[in-house]
Amino acid sequence: MQPERFADWIYHPELLAQAVPRYTSYPTAAEFNEQDLAQDQHDALKAVRGDVSLYLHIPFCHEICWYCGCNTSAANRTARVASYLDALHCEIVAVSRLLPPSVRVSRIAFGGGSPNAIQPHELVRLVDALLVNFRVPWPVFSIELDPRSLTPAWLTAIRGIGIIKASLGVQTFDPRVQAAIGRVQPRDDIARAVDGLRTSGVDSINFDLMYGLPFQDDAVLAQTLDEAAALGADRIALFGYAHVPHMIARQRRIDASELPDQRARFRMAAHGHARLVDAGYQPVGFDHFGKPGDGLAQAALAGTLRRNFQGFTDDQAPVLLGLGSTAISQFDGAFVQNEKNTGRYRMLASAGVLTGRRGTVRSNEDHRRGGVIEALLCRGEAQIDADLRTAALARLAPFAARGLIAWDNDRLILQRGSEPYARSIAAVFDAYRSGERRFSSAV
Numbered sequence: 001m002q003p004e005r006f007a008d009w010i011y012h013p014e015l016l017a018q019a020v021p022r023y024t025s026y027p028t029a030a031e032f033n034e035q036d037l038a039q040d041q042h043d044a045l046k047a048v049r050g051d052v053s054l055y056l057h058i059p060f061c062h063e064i065c066w067y068c069g070c071n072t073s074a075a076n077r078t079a080r081v082a083s084y085l086d087a088l089h090c091e092i093v094a095v096s097r098l099l100p101p102s103v104r105v106s107r108i109a110f111g112g113g114s115p116n117a118i119q120p121h122e123l124v125r126l127v128d129a130l131l132v133n134f135r136v137p138w139p140v141f142s143i144e145l146d147p148r149s150l151t152p153a154w155l156t157a158i159r160g161i162g163i164i165k166a167s168l169g170v171q172t173f174d175p176r177v178q179a180a181i182g183r184v185q186p187r188d189d190i191a192r193a194v195d196g197l198r199t200s201g202v203d204s205i206n207f208d209l210m211y212g213l214p215f216q217d218d219a220v221l222a223q224t225l226d227e228a229a230a231l232g233a234d235r236i237a238l239f240g241y242a243h244v245p246h247m248i249a250r251q252r253r254i255d256a257s258e259l260p261d262q263r264a265r266f267r268m269a270a271h272g273h274a275r276l277v278d279a280g281y282q283p284v285g286f287d288h289f290g291k292p293g294d295g296l297a298q299a300a301l302a303g304t305l306r307r308n309f310q311g312f313t314d315d316q317a318p319v320l321l322g323l324g325s326t327a328i329s330q331f332d333g334a335f336v337q338n339e340k341n342t343g344r345y346r347m348l349a350s351a352g353v354l355t356g357r358r359g360t361v362r363s364n365e366d367h368r369r370g371g372v373i374e375a376l377l378c379r380g381e382a383q384i385d386a387d388l389r390t391a392a393l394a395r396l397a398p399f400a401a402r403g404l405i406a407w408d409n410d411r412l413i414l415q416r417g418s419e420p421y422a423r424s425i426a427a428v429f430d431a432y433r434s435g436e437r438r439f440s441s442a443v
């Protein structure tokens, strides 16, 4: 039987049977060990050279969406929020003091959670602390926002700080799907947020959208994509919803019987990809899209796209420092994740102690394989050393047989229509995968 074709992609379910990581790092967070990494974090901070980017984690939301896998909790306990922010201020001081004075911060990102679940003046105070404690000559500020709570006071703060990039949690415009995932937000809220951000000086707005949601089909997804394009999203991230209620308890509220099956998910992803391309968006990696001229789309075209814990990025800084509970720092020689439990994080950071409690040291082999994986996912091709190629040939054979990859001497090149299989192809070079289902489906 001929395999089915959906838009530009051909459905090979046998190639998607194995769950694979999203590869926002290599080794992935699944390989992190529980250990006190404060000394490694200390040494790595002292050894930083050149530019760094900062990520600040705000683990609070006004309402908790049922599908969400983020480390976040309700923002209604103001004393808890205040003490978390106090701890974050302490961590800013502790981390900045260890950096050599020549180190400059090029980008500052606020994520969560929903950073706009705190008060706008609290974000302004955090920015002040960053500017006082770090060397920040020309920072590029970005922020993740919940459109439902983007108040005029928040827009004033965004303009005052000079935030120029924002990412809105949208997921779907369809009211029935919204109700089924516990995130009801009228289209007008989103349109108002976009207008407000534009007039506040934000020049790059991303919409996070999802396929594979309950009651969603091709037509429902198409309507959401058309709305996103009509509202002028500069970037769109189209993620597949991963239903893993055994790992994320809040997802138990989602009726699994209404979820599309894998074939329907693949079809939605394929048609969604084609629809966004038809609407003029440039594909970026395997699940992002950018208007031509947007920094991410330009990076994809120029071959400078990168992948870090924030996903696909045009950020070229070699070091990413994560501040706040759960935040991960990416050093050349190690990944260090801060204490996940916000109560313990508050105690440690408030005592002026570094809070790295999980992570892994990166070996030369990790660097080599991680470079291959990042190149495949970001540039669609990678130089493969002879020994890696020999070891990988058998596992790559099914992809080669279906025309999804080709070789040009020692260069492995992903072919047109390989996007849904990119993570699975990259996983061939992952020395840690043992085959068990710990990750989401590639589609």
Ligand code: SF4
Binding pocket: 060, 061, 063, 064, 065, 068, 069, 070, 072, 112, 113, 114, 146, 169
């Ligand atoms: S607003 Fe965002 S971070 Fe908060 S619960 Fe919903 S999806 Fe998760």
